Amino acid sequence: NAGVMQNPRHLVRRRGQEARLRCSPVKGHSHVYWYRQLPEEGLKFMVYLQKENIIDESGMPKERFSAEFPKEGPSILRIQQVVRGDSAAYFCASSPLDSPYNEQFFGPGTRLTVL
């Protein structure tokens, strides 16, 4: 009964490179969320997706960041031309279709370091 899986767990990129973060939700969950956590801070919402649709991307920077959740395969958070300020932990969460609670299941996160 696997939970949310994220890979890689750690990612190092140089400024200007691209970072691709993958998230496989809990089996049967159709909602995926991405959050970013800076050191000593709480998580900040970035984007909410359902299969093949972006529902809410109000927390995602307009430039360089994109997200997708294709019909088949994991959800991808893509950061182009990374800068040092992108260094953070990126968490993916999933929830079932009709959750009565504010319960999201979080993955272990991907720690991105930009050199």
Next chain:
Amino acid sequence: LAKTTQPISMDSYEGQEVNITCSHNNIATNDYITWYQQFPSQGPRFIIQGYKTKVTNEVASLFIPADRKSSTLSLPRVSLSDTAVYYCLVGLSGYSTLTFGKGTMLLVSP
């Protein structure tokens, strides 16, 4: 979205009961109160959710007074493994976006 205020940190000893209070003065009528726990280098984990009065599960209890302007997460007989950051969130039940503050860092000592 209702803003929450909670202590930055708390200290306790094994076996004690810990109560973490969260203030949410401008909570809306339809908002629920949810608590998450986050261990170092891990994603947050849902603990409990409530609307009013008292909610209890196998992990914790949540006390919410009648005016709902605050709530208290109660952890009975904490152990070292309860050392974590605890987040209080306020929002619509089942809503898609979770808004996390800085949370309360609970340190449990032997």
